[in-house]
Structure formats: structure tokens, C-alpha cells
Amino acid sequence: MSLLEIKNLHVKVDNHEILKGIELTVNAGEVHSIMGPNGSGKSTLAQVLARREAYDVTEGQIIYNGKDLLEMKAEDAACEGVFLAFQYPVEIPGIGNAYFMRSALNAIRKYHGLDEMDAMDFLPLFKEKLKLLEMDEKLLNRSVNEGFSGGEKKRNEILQMALLEPKLAVLDETDSGLDIDALRIVAKGVNTLRSPERAMIVVTHYQRLLNYIVPDFVHVLVNGRIVRSGGPELALELEETGYAVPA
């Protein structure tokens, strides 16, 4: 059974059809890249997978881990192992980063009937992951994303992913706004998390990221439809030819 099966997915935003029949199958252990020009529907797909309510699914089906994903609320999907690394991570003033992540981890643990983790147990785990992302320990108690640089915000997303250990990670334009060093660190973090139990969907506009995170499959999304699929070589080809739909 596949981890994720998207069938004929149609999605409207403000009565405007953005996704027009997406078909996509992702197995555990695979890394898929979704590429496409601006406005093609890449981010919409990412948000629908994370169950953002503003998106109106008019047709189609998403089966995740044998369950109907479209029946789940955002928090339920999260607890079932769907993780979205945001393109624009949100600031939560007054809430310490470590406290926030421990709350998230405990919400998920609670969902699975596990004991909550106290601060003493959490701290070493948190510090270990900080190291992986080459992040400063001062980020421990700073408010969530508040006053973070663009690169720090993106790293903070991957840090959360490393802590929450999702089954399906969706990375929405994680490379945007990153300089080459930050990109390398983020990619290292992501690559460490690749595992046979975990699938990733890497949404990106540029081929650049895929030099660091080499996908198993590349899909080209244009105007709400996947128009081509292939291996990593497809990304390189796109770099040459652009996103023009072949005749």
C-alpha cells in the first residue's frame, strides 16, 4: 500500500480552480519533487495536504496511510504524521521556541497514547537537533520565529521536522530566501531525515535545491496539472528548457 495516493484532486480557492485533477502516488522511503512556475498550484497542493481549511476540495480523493486525509482536521493530520515546512513560517510572540516544540511533540505523543515528555527529557533531544541544524542555543528561548532571519526561520522549520519525525514531510519552497551556506545546512538536515519509513514531497521553484536534496521522482506542475514526471534528470532538463509545456 502506498503512503499517499492523490486521485483526481480538484481544489478551488475563492471560487477559482487552482488544482485541476492531480494524480500522485508516493511510497514510504521516496522523495518526490514538485516543480513548476509561479501560480501553478504547488503551494496550494502543499496546504491541502496539511489540511488548511481555506481550500475547497471540489473533487477527488487523498488516501494517506490507508485513511481519508480529507476527513482530517489540520491537527489530526499533524498527529497522524503529516508535516508541512512552511514557506513563510509564522511568528508567535511571547512563546519560547523550546516550549512551543515540546508542546507540539507532546500533543502528538498524547494522540498516540504516549506519556508527555517533561522539560528535562526534552532539552537534550532539542539540543541534539539544534546541533544538526547548526543553530545557536540562544534560539531555545527566543519567541517562535520572532526576530529570526529568513534563513533561521527555514532552519527552524527543519528543526521541528527533525523533532516531530513525521511520516510524510512536505517542504514548501524551503530553499527560497536561503543563501548557499544555509541551503547546505538545511539540505543536510533534510537528508539526515531520509529513511525507508518516511516520504518527502519537496516543492520548489528552482532546480538549485535538488543538487543538495536529490529526489527519486520529479513532477512538473503547470496550471493545476502534473504535466510530466520523471527521475532527477528531469530537473536538470527543466533548468535548460524552462517550464514550457512540451507540445
Next chain:
Amino acid sequence: MSTNLDTIRDLAQQEYKWGFITDIEEERIPKGLSEDVIRLISTKKQEPEFMLEWRLKAYRHWAALEKAEAEPKWANVHYPAIDYQNIVYYSAPKQKVKLESLDQLDPEILRTYEKLGIPLQEQKMLAGVAVDAVFDSVSVATTFKGKLAELGIIFCSFSEAVRNHPELVKKYLGSVVPYTDNFFAALNAAVFSDGSFVYVPKGVRCPMELSTYFRINAAETGQFERTLIVADEGASVSYLEGCTAPIRDENQLHAAVVELVALDNAQIKYSTVQNWYPGDKQGKGGIYNFVTKRGKCAGVNSKISWTQVETGSAITWKYPSCILQGDNSVGEFYSVALTNNYQQADTGTKMIHIGENTRSTIVSKGISAGHGQNTYRGQVKILKGAQGARNYTQCDSLLIGDKCGAHTFPYIEVRNSSARMEHEASTSKIGEDQMFYLRQRGLKAEDAVSMIVNGFCKRVFRELPMEFAVEAQKLLSVSLEGSVG
């Protein structure tokens, strides 16, 4: 998970049932207010002559105001006219019916206690369950009182102070909030029931937080409470008022007065958590809380700090203020005010700078949910002689949903050009993007709101004594239940 949410929502929709407060031993006087009623109150409380005289003067002043229809109307709150002749102004100290165990208590109240994390023994005290001897609050309180007495600290009910320390009461009563101050202060002065009295002598630092908790069974206060705290030269004291457990009172009108006096080098920290019954989902019932709270930094280098977390009452009208008279004195005001359903709050502070190099800080956090209306009203006044005065004001509003309102009325009056004033204000809405971000990480909607609100209030919670801060956070969460759809 979703059933959990539903349960919480069902709970939030339920009405409070507070059938457990019943009068036994009822001793009341007829409704209405007159000089005879004032005399009767004073007699029943066995007060000395000076107290009666003061009450009568206050009453005459109030009666003139009432005749002139001078009840203040400027606050941004709306309520039907109050018939002051339809209120009972004195009833003998009431006793709650003793329950055998907590099992006899309304399960919903019990759940609220549990959600707030109130210790079992305290729950019993609040609910009026007979407490066994080991945990007898009275004996605990007595132990503390002994310790306080050794240091010369007086901590007792206002009535006791009037009887046992008339010279102190005479000296300071009305010295900060005279009965002529405002309509409700005049009413309170005429009919006040009871309250707390604290005197900390010269050079003494009170070694513990003084809390009304120690007097829970000592006196039924409530409706027209009056509190007076005096810190003599070099003294310091921290006082906690209220508790997070919801308090229901059959008296709708509450008009309390609190006066603080800090002499040279003295410090007073006054923390409040107010959770009076806010009325039902439709806004029916609920307490009208019209409070006058003011502190006077009478001496040099003195400091008065107000911290309040206001979540209860149908209507709140309250401006804990500081008169900064002594040179180098400091006034602080930290406030969280939350209005949900149909609650209305018009609250803020006044900082009156009289002395040189006086400093004040105002941090106000208003949260509006449901149909709640939340108003910040603050006055900063720098008088001519207040050379080098400084004020910092930060005033933030947070909106939850689209049917509530936030309003801000800052008044700034500066008569000395050396003054430095800073004012920051913001209004924000709990964003769908913030909610989605937290929910995407696995947090339930209710928990996400709590987290955002607690983050918003962090600056104020930091000022509360540790235990109180934890309770206040939980209180906000409970008060916000049902505010997200």
C-alpha cells in the same frame, strides 16, 4: 480528539449552576439607602463615632450626586440604569451551607476547579466543604498571623482595624480616595461592608505574600469591599487579591475601593486576579464591577506596582492608579483584561507625576473574544513640578473573532518640558495563519488560542508571583473556552 473538543465546547455552552450558596442565619435590613440605613450599618458593625460621621458625610455627598444624576456615564460600557433604592445594603455575615464532601458539589464547578489546578484542600474551602482539622485553614492562618504579629505587621479585616487600630484608620482612610472622589467611591464610603487592612511598620519587609486566601472564611466581603494598605518608611509588602476560582455573588453591583499608601522608601506590590461571575452566554446576569483603586507614593523613592488579570464580571470599570508625589517615586501598572461573550471592560490606569524624577510604566494587554468589548483608558499627567518625569506606555489589543471590539483612549497631559514620554500601541487579530501553524504542529484549536493569548500576555504574567502566574494562565484558557468555532 474531536470528541474532546466537542466536550469542551459543550461545557462552555453550559450555564453556571451555583445552587450551593444558600443563606442560613439571614439578617437583612430593608432595601434602599438613607441616613437611617447608614446609622444602622454602623451600629451593627459596632463602629466608633468617627466612622459613622465619615459614612454620613459620604452618604450626603453621594445622595447629592445621585440627585444631580451624576453617576459617571463617560465609560465605554452600557447597562440598564441601576435603581439604588432597590438594593439591600447590609446583610449579616453569611455562612455557606457546609457540604459533607466535594461529591455534593456541582460537577461543573468541580471541573472548573480541576482545570484551574486548584489544590483539593483549597477546593474544599472554596466550596464550603467542612475541612478536616489537619488542614484547617484557620489554624494555618493563625500560624501566619502570629509570625506577622512578631514583626509588628497588622493584617486583619477592615472592621477589626476600625475597632482595634482606629488611629491608623483615621489617619489614612480616604487619604488617597476621598469619599468625594467619584460617585461609586462615595457610595462605597457610605455603605462599605468589609475588606482588608494592612499596616507594615517602619523598615519591615513583609516576609510572605499577603493573600485574602488566608481570610476566606474570616469575613464575607464582596459587594462594597474596602481595603487599605499602608507601608511605612522603608517597609515593603506584596498583596494578592482574589483567586482564579469563579466567584458567584447574588449582588449584581460591586463598588470596591482600595487605597495604598507608601511612605519614604516603601514598596507595595498589589496583584489581582478577578474572576467574578461574567453572566451567561447571552450576557444575562453577571457582576457590575465598579472599582476605585489608587495608590499614593507619598514618600521619596517609594514604589507602587499594580498587576491585574481581569477575566470576570459582566462590566468592569476600574483604573488602578498611582499618585507619584514623592521625588524619585515609581508607579507601575501591568494589566491583562479579557472579555468574552457579552462582557464589557473599561479599564486602565492613571499616573499622576507630581514629584521630581518620578517614573511610571504602563503595560496593558486587552483581549476581546465573542461579543466582548474591551476598552483601555489611561491618563498620564505630568505636573509642573515633576522635573525629569518619565513614562513608558505599551498598550496592545488582541481580537479573537469578528464580533468583538477593542478601544483605546490614552490621555496625556504634560506641563513640564523635561518630561520624557513613550507610547506604543498595537491592535492585532489572532490570525488564521498563526492558528494553522500551531494546528499543523498537532495542537488542538483551543490549545492554539491559549498559546497565542498566553504569549501575548507574557509581559504581564512575568510580574505576577510565580504560583499566581501559573493559575492566571490556566484561567485565561478556561475563560476563552468556546471562543473558537
